[in-house]
Amino acid sequence: MAVIAAMTVTMVVAALIIGPAVFDQHMHEAGHGEQPQLLAHAQEAFRSAGLASMGAGVALAVLAAVGASAFVTRRIGRALDALARGADEVAQGHYDQPVRMQPTGRELDAVARTFNAMAGQIAGTEATRRRLLTDLSHEMRTPIAAIQVTLEAVEDGVTPLDDATLDTLRAQTRRLERLATDLKDVSAAEEGRLDLRREAVDPADVVRAATGAAAAAYGRQGVRLELDVGEDPPARVRADPSRLGQVVDNLLRNALQHCTAGDGVRIEVRSCATGTTVAVSDTGSGIAAEHLPHVFERFYRADPGRRRDPESVTGTGVGLSISQAIVSAHGGTLDVRSDGPGTGATFTIALPPA
Known part of the structure; x- marks a missing residue:
């Protein structure tokens, strides 16, 4: 509204300053400069008609601007609501096409597509994370179980604590150490943090x-x-x-x-x-x-x-x-x-x- 008001004031001031002077010049060129009463009446008629026309035009422009603004605001509001709902869906762990909305405009449609693509990437990362945790648990279970069984056998006197038993324990601890090192290396490599000489x-x-x-x-x-x-x-x-x-x-x-x-x-x-x-x-x-x-x-x-x-x-x-x-x-x-x-x-x- 402030923009519309500024435009209206600018139009009226410009019309009052420029319009009468231009009108008076044309009246003199038409040979009516020696008729002051006619000139004054014509100027007043021009001013009144101009102000009335500008008033009607400004009123129609304001109504059109308000209507267009309401239409655009409503469309943008619906799009933003859809994006907000999509963010809530992602926050709750629902990554399958979280933003669903009617075509709104090139920019907002691009934002929706990008948001859905991002959600798809998050879904893939989350699936990888879950699979990684499951597989990591499985991979760790074997050496941990071997260590536990060996220690229990030693405690129960079934297996002597000799070099062979110690070699078994060392082998399984080395396997766990290698697993930790390998996971660190593959993460560093995939993220571009691998130190290469x-x-x-x-x-x-x-x-x-x-x-x-x-x-x-x-x-x-x-x-x-x-x-x-x-x-x-x-x-x-x-x-x-x-x-x-x-x-x-x-x-x-x-x-x-x-x-x-x-x-x-x-x-x-x-x-x-x-x-x-x-x-x-x-x-x-x-x-x-x-x-x-x-x-x-x-x-x-x-x-x-x-x-x-x-x-x-x-x-x-x-x-x-x-x-x-x-x-x-x-x-x-x-x-x-x-x-x-x-x-x-x-x-x-x-x-x-x-």
Whole structure:
């Protein structure tokens, strides 16, 4: 209303200042300047008609403005009410399309779409959080139960507190420690907080160190481990050698878990103009097509019933997630391929050139 009042005053003042002077000039040009009574009467008629016209125009403008303002305010009010209800729905944990409203305008419609998209992301995050807590509880239960059973056996005198018993307790505590470390690492990697100390690295050296460290475990399980770096030395990549070695370690450990005595694992390192690839192929259990899109998810198991060595500290359930996050942080990719159960699997790291 203040804006309308200011506009009205401005129009009246401008009309009173400019209108009579312009009218008087035209009357003189028309030859009526020597007729003062006629001129005065005409000026008064012009002023009265002008003020009446402006008054009627302002009144109609005010009514139109009030009507338009009420219409727009009502539409905006309905939209804001819908957004407020949507916020309440999200606060109560209902994330399925919380904002429902009729088309109101481009800006408010965009806000509603963005709000619903945000609610969908929150729903996905909440589902991941719940699954993470459930899976974490499951992963922790096994080592905790092993520790508890071992301690009870020692207390009851069933098991002596010898080196073998202490090794079992240490193995399970290391498994818990590794689980905590892995969860911290994968969260840091996914949030872009992973500390990378990059340098020019020969990927063949990293792979040789990883295969050397894994050789004993492979030998105990009767699984062949082969390394092929090609005839030409691979090109160097700019990477954190410790983190890159962690990825190769995880892939070798994962391959061993899916192999039995007599199977084999082969690592190939190749370079080309687009970068360097490290492929870890095994002849183990393989992966069904429906599981392939999920193998890099935290705690995902293609075969929940697959036995794990209870004495092992490996297999925390997040190794592949960490590996993919680390490779992504280096600007590369980590992919998996398998023709199905019983055909083995191949995990391929692709890194850009240095």
